[in-house]
Amino acid sequence: MDPVVYNIPASMIGAYRGRTVIVRSHDPAEVVGALSAEELTSVAYVQVLSVRSELEPLMHWGQGIPVDLVVQDRKVDLPLLYQCAPLLDRHAVRVTIPVVPGFSKVVKLAVALNFAVKLEVSQPAPPLLDELSQVAHSYLHQATVAQPIEYFHSLFLAFYRGDPVTLWSIQEEDPLHVRYLTDEGKETLSRRFAESDLKGDVTTFVTRFTESLLAEKAECSSCEVLAHCSGYFKWPNREYRCDGVKTLFRTLKSAAEELRGDLAAFTSDGQEERS
């Protein structure tokens, strides 16, 4: 079976029968109408491109099918998250939030409502790095935050377990695992690449891109987090300085090491070892 998951518009379901798909639409009713009961088994999740849409069709449909709600305008969409909360009764729900000024407020409400979060991040400028740092701190340390906030969560686990996972994979942009079909049917990495010319085979893009960065002997070549980043933050502008994002990596790595140390300090019967 094809190991790749295809993110497709609901209108393309017929063409992707038999493959694992992420079905996206602005209108949940379109998704519900397009998928037969048999086809649900091949749905990785449903992506709703606007929280302003009428969610009622999903409330009593597809028990257990995960749903990804995409925030478009943080100010307009923020209060609407409350109306999305009943979806959690039947679905695992993630909210995808673009990292734009003020995004942390949406993150805060989303996790308060028990939604998982995915941050859609590209090349954050300094004020956004501050905001990202605040969100990372609350993800790591706030007692009332119990949901994963990606990419922090998977990266934290990767540091904790020593897994060789990359940001491309965490952000569902690794073409070896996920492909995005534009509304026009063009195959690419994700929606932020929809208008880009990747010059060549999509499946090898990340490898080619990383190799080209290393060949330049620029920032990536001596970077401590290259194994987990693979040049993720160098797209689209290769001149982007990564100091801020590297600080975030270090914060997550340090927290993972601290947790590992704390757990190691406990004996197998749960008692803290005292020297």
Added chain:
Amino acid sequence: MGDHFSLILLPTLACNAECDYCFETRTDCRLSLDQISELVRKVMDHLDRNRITSFSIYWQGGEVMTLPPRWFEESFEIIQKIADENNKEVSHFLQSNMIAYGTQWNRVLAEMFRNSVGTSMDFPNLHRKLKSGGTSEYDRVWTRNIREARDAGIEVGVIAIPNEQTLDWGVERFYSHFVDDLGIRDFQINTPFPGGSLNAVKKGFPLDPHRLTRFFADLATIWFERGFEKGVTIGPLSKLVDYFLHGNKDFACIWRNNCVNDFVCIDPGGHVAQCDCWVTSYPEWRFGNVFAADSLTDLLRKSPARRSLQSRPGVLVQREDCLECDYLGICHGGCPVRAFTVHADVFRKDPYCELYRNLFQTAREMAVERPPGLDSTEGIGVH
């Protein structure tokens, strides 16, 4: 509402007490058995339309025990029959002032309510009065009846509402009265609010948050020292500590993300609203009438009042400081009826905000400090 639907059902608004802070406008109206049947069939239709398989009925009044036990036995049979026909599970819970309790209620309490009842009493009792007597007579009858009920094997949970004198007298006397003297092992403290028609007592609400905060902090200390390991539960402290230890968000209605998603209330006239205070005292906030509507689902969906309440937490995160609060995820702006009765504006946060924040902080610190035994769920109100 998920896979469960909760209904607060007021089968009567008649009452045998005359409490100063009651928020209900009382009438002699009561539900007939035929109306119970019609109402439950409409609830079943609502459950079917929303693919819900189970529901709970919280029986409240008025005072439910002004109806005869036989009426409850017959209602129970009717409801169970309809639930069975529709392949639904139904659970019943009872809230009574216990003033009319006698052994004649034991069978209903056992069969319908699994030998459990919730009641209310304050310490000191300044405001709960019998219709034909004062507070001391109320105390005497209530105390006698809950002792008899407990002797009959009935579990009695108590809701207490603090007053100024409660705060003056302090926690030691409060705790000793309920736990040591009366043997209550499960009680909850609710905050008073000026619902319904205003009077001199209600003008004193909300109570001073600083004094209430001190009271709850002291209560938490005593509970940890004397009650926790013996299995005494105190709402909301027990569940808050449980949340900070284990992540269980099993809170009272005031701290759900939106109570509109969790339950509705129906009075004996068939009026549907968010809860007992709304349905009895604020007709303009009713969602409709279940007997006049073809479908409860449509009634709820089309109600402007319900839509307004539904939008409240979303409005609060824009207008109030809720989004800045560390405890947004366990409060969501608190109770709409408390906000409305204090501020005459449903789109304000709960007037007890400051108390809640301090309470959350206290519970969080208690969970972090973890006194002996707190690692287990035993004794912290996990039901």
